[in-house]
Amino acid sequence: MPSDTSTVTLNGVVGSPRRRRRRASLTPYLYIAPFFLVFGVFGLFPLLYTAFISLWDWNPIGDKTFIGFQNYTELFADPRFWNAAGNTLSIWAISTIPQLIAAIVMAAVLNNALLRAKTAFRMAVLVPNITSVVAIGVIFTQLFGRDYGMINWLLQSVGLDRIDWQAGRLSSQIAVSMMVMWRWTGYNALIYLAAMQSIPSSLYEAAAIDGANKVRQFLSVTIPQLRPTIIFTAIISTIGGLQVFAEPLLFGGQGGTTGGASRQFQTLALFLYEQGFRNFKFGYGSAIAWALFVIIAIATVVNLKLSSRIASE
Amino acid sequence: MSTGRKKLARAAAIFAAVALTLTACSSGGDKASAPASSAGGKLPTGQTLSVWTFGATGLEDSMNKWAADTGNKVEFKKSEFDPHHEQLLTALASGAVPDVAVVETSYSSLFKQSAQYFTDLRDFGADSIKSDYLDWRWAQGVADDGRVFGLPTDVGGLAMAYRTDLFTAAGLPTDAPSVEKLWSSWEDFLKVGEEYKAKTGKSFLDSTGVLFQTLYNQSDPKLYSADGKSLVYDTNPQIKHAFEIAARGSSISAKLGAFSPEWNTAMAKGDYAVQLAPAWMLNYIQGQAPETSGKWSVANLPVGGGNWGGSQLTIPKASKNAALAFDMISKVLSPANQLAVFKATGNFPSTPSLYTDPALTDYKSKFFSDAPVGIIYSESAKKLKPVYEGPKERQMMREFGNALGRIDTGDETAAQAWDSALAAVKLEIG
Numbered sequence: 001m002p003s004d005t006s007t008v009t010l011n012g013v014v015g016s017p018r019r020r021r022r023r024a025s026l027t028p029y030l031y032i033a034p035f036f037l038v039f040g041v042f043g044l045f046p047l048l049y050t051a052f053i054s055l056w057d058w059n060p061i062g063d064k065t066f067i068g069f070q071n072y073t074e075l076f077a078d079p080r081f082w083n084a085a086g087n088t089l090s091i092w093a094i095s096t097i098p099q100l101i102a103a104i105v106m107a108a109v110l111n112n113a114l115l116r117a118k119t120a121f122r123m124a125v126l127v128p129n130i131t132s133v134v135a136i137g138v139i140f141t142q143l144f145g146r147d148y149g150m151i152n153w154l155l156q157s158v159g160l161d162r163i164d165w166q167a168g169r170l171s172s173q174i175a176v177s178m179m180v181m182w183r184w185t186g187y188n189a190l191i192y193l194a195a196m197q198s199i200p201s202s203l204y205e206a207a208a209i210d211g212a213n214k215v216r217q218f219l220s221v222t223i224p225q226l227r228p229t230i231i232f233t234a235i236i237s238t239i240g241g242l243q244v245f246a247e248p249l250l251f252g253g254q255g256g257t258t259g260g261a262s263r264q265f266q267t268l269a270l271f272l273y274e275q276g277f278r279n280f281k282f283g284y285g286s287a288i289a290w291a292l293f294v295i296i297a298i299a300t301v302v303n304l305k306l307s308s309r310i311a312s313e
Numbered sequence: 314m315s316t317g318r319k320k321l322a323r324a325a326a327i328f329a330a331v332a333l334t335l336t337a338c339s340s341g342g343d344k345a346s347a348p349a350s351s352a353g354g355k356l357p358t359g360q361t362l363s364v365w366t367f368g369a370t371g372l373e374d375s376m377n378k379w380a381a382d383t384g385n386k387v388e389f390k391k392s393e394f395d396p397h398h399e400q401l402l403t404a405l406a407s408g409a410v411p412d413v414a415v416v417e418t419s420y421s422s423l424f425k426q427s428a429q430y431f432t433d434l435r436d437f438g439a440d441s442i443k444s445d446y447l448d449w450r451w452a453q454g455v456a457d458d459g460r461v462f463g464l465p466t467d468v469g470g471l472a473m474a475y476r477t478d479l480f481t482a483a484g485l486p487t488d489a490p491s492v493e494k495l496w497s498s499w500e501d502f503l504k505v506g507e508e509y510k511a512k513t514g515k516s517f518l519d520s521t522g523v524l525f526q527t528l529y530n531q532s533d534p535k536l537y538s539a540d541g542k543s544l545v546y547d548t549n550p551q552i553k554h555a556f557e558i559a560a561r562g563s564s565i566s567a568k569l570g571a572f573s574p575e576w577n578t579a580m581a582k583g584d585y586a587v588q589l590a591p592a593w594m595l596n597y598i599q600g601q602a603p604e605t606s607g608k609w610s611v612a613n614l615p616v617g618g619g620n621w622g623g624s625q626l627t628i629p630k631a632s633k634n635a636a637l638a639f640d641m642i643s644k645v646l647s648p649a650n651q652l653a654v655f656k657a658t659g660n661f662p663s664t665p666s667l668y669t670d671p672a673l674t675d676y677k678s679k680f681f682s683d684a685p686v687g688i689i690y691s692e693s694a695k696k697l698k699p700v701y702e703g704p705k706e707r708q709m710m711r712e713f714g715n716a717l718g719r720i721d722t723g724d725e726t727a728a729q730a731w732d733s734a735l736a737a738v739k740l741e742i743g
């Protein structure tokens with residue numbers, strides 16, 4: 001009886017040696033099963049199903065026609081795709097590189113022995129990260145508003161020209177990047193801080209004896225010691241940065257799905273959303289999703305190669 | 314029995330009990346809807362109807378009143394315009410649907426293709442109330458096979474609202490007949506706007522896109538041919554004219570995105586003088602700029618009528634309470650109730666019997682300086698003709714809107730923007 005077997009396994013009643021062996025070989029799989037089940041349902045299945053849909057002209061409440069790789073050939077000939085890919089990369093560069101530099105500096109400040117109220121500051125830098133991304137998007141969009149925005153008001157009050165932040169390619173991407181940076185700098189700073197605290201103080205003492213000042217110590221001891229952590233944050237930021245979605249969507253307001261009138265800040269994730277969910281081309285949207293997946297995979301490998309080369313130097 | 318076994322047994326018992334209850338629930342639900350589907354049967358009470366809207370129908374109060382009268386409850390989920398329709402479409406595919414969903418006219422052709430996902434309202438006797446409504450508004454809720462999947466809400470007959478205080482400041486007349494004499498064409502309208510801007514330094518209009526929408530809604534045909542079989546967006550001279558007028562209007566517009574927070578602010582602050590206004594816009598103005606009460610008036614457009622907006626109330630097929638939902642939507646959309654909704658919100662009835670009813674034609678709005686909005690919008694609605702709108706209407710309009718946005722930012726000239734708009738539409742529907 002199958003129920004008998006399960007009882008034996010669950011209750012630990014000693015059975016025949018053969019059964020015991022089977023139980024022993026089954027147990028480790030049971031331990032790791034929850035991950036694979038969850039991953040299978042929420043990770044692998046959607047991934048494969050998306051690949052399946054991407055081969056169809058798929059109307060969720062209408063006709064579904066198999067069209068092979070046509071979505072992909074259309075995609076690679078679509079200027080909007082390359083525009084979105086370019087925007088994604090530039091928003092990633094504008095947001096991630098300054099962000100990681102700022103995070104290291106912030107971590108160094110938080111790690112300073114002279115700093116008072118350490119815990120309060122450490123908690124404070126994480127607050128942007130636990131704030132709802134929608135709230136961030138709405139508030140930053142108002143700050144960057146053309147007519148009634150606070151940033152333009154400040155610019156004007158110091159005698160500079162107002163900027164139509166949304167209109168320009170660079171200005172809109174800077175505004176979007178500011179939201180990303182605001183949200184993630186503190187988070188990365190805490191990761192760097194943890195890594196800094198595990199650097200043995202003897203290294204700093206030796207450097208001090210050799211006559212290195214604080215800046216020199218930071219550059220020659222802290223940064224090299226942080227290398228593995230920098231690689232980790234760079235990869236995580238790359239994966240996140242290539243999927244930027246809510247910030248440009250909210251920044252664009254009513255025209256958010258196209259990322260502005262000229263698609264000047266439409267990211268790949270946003271292009272996917274526009275095609276899949278606004279224009280109801282689920283097949284095309286799925287093809288974009290797979291293209292994005294491949295781009296992220298390539299970016300991660302390149303990142304890993306570059307970073308480990310830096311680390312081994 | 315070991316404690317372990319006992320626990321297991323108890324867990325199994327609980328699981329079985331839960332499973333039974335769940336099946337009991339769902340079959341109970343089925344039973345509740347089965348007898349009700351024959352019209353005239355006794356309707357259930359104590360039910361909760363879920364209603365998805367994008368917030369423009371002005372019917373929420375009527376629905377709540379209906380619920381209180383019948384001993385039921387209504388739960389609203391309000392989303393923004395496009396996300397609302399997108400959620401409805403995915404909900405129809407998954408089956409997790411509301412009992413009542415609003416479908417706006419620019420989306421109605423899209424959902425019409427999948428009318429089998431909606432309850433055929435003829436099952437509840439919708440045919441008997443067909444004559445209450447404007448024919449073409451009714452037709453927007455009828456699929457090709459005759460299935461009635463939605464009842465018409467309001468019509469968005471077109472007119473314009475203007476700020477009398479700003480007109481006075483600019484030396485323009487303020488009473489509607491004199492204002493209407495200022496222009497007899499859209500070109501004249503632009504000229505007055507240009508003079509206004511030169512004199513005051515302020516914007517005349519809110520948005521280039523709204524100007525385009527208005528003229529687009531005066532076109533017949535629009536982007537599709539009258540029979541809906543071919544696309545005419547690139548050859549229709551009326552669309553090209555609409556685009557050119559809007560492109561010229563960019564210089565006198567505040568270049569705001571309609572329904573954006575900045576637009577709301579500008580409306581309340583009086584940063585522009587004219588708001589092109591389908592009937593439902595009056596409701597919006599009163600909601601967004603309550604402190605401007607008495608500073609507005611309403612006049613007819615320079616030329617012609619036209620319709621912008623209006624919705625159908627639909628009942629998705631998977632709704633468990635279709636009979637009850639039909640009772641609600643047919644009551645809140647009855648001529649008598651549409652009159653009440655008009656008086657409360659400004660949303661204009663889709664039931665022509667009211668257009669000659671003094672209760673409507675004599676109605677003046679305090680907020681709009683006692684403008685005879687009843688007569689203005691009923692005259693506008695009487696002129697309306699059915700114009701075909703296709704399944705891809707909305708996404709094509711988005712590209713025209715983006716092209717006008719590029720004129721607003723100075724990225725493109727009017728001619729460049731027209732070409733790029735056609736290219737973008739072609740790519741989109743390709």
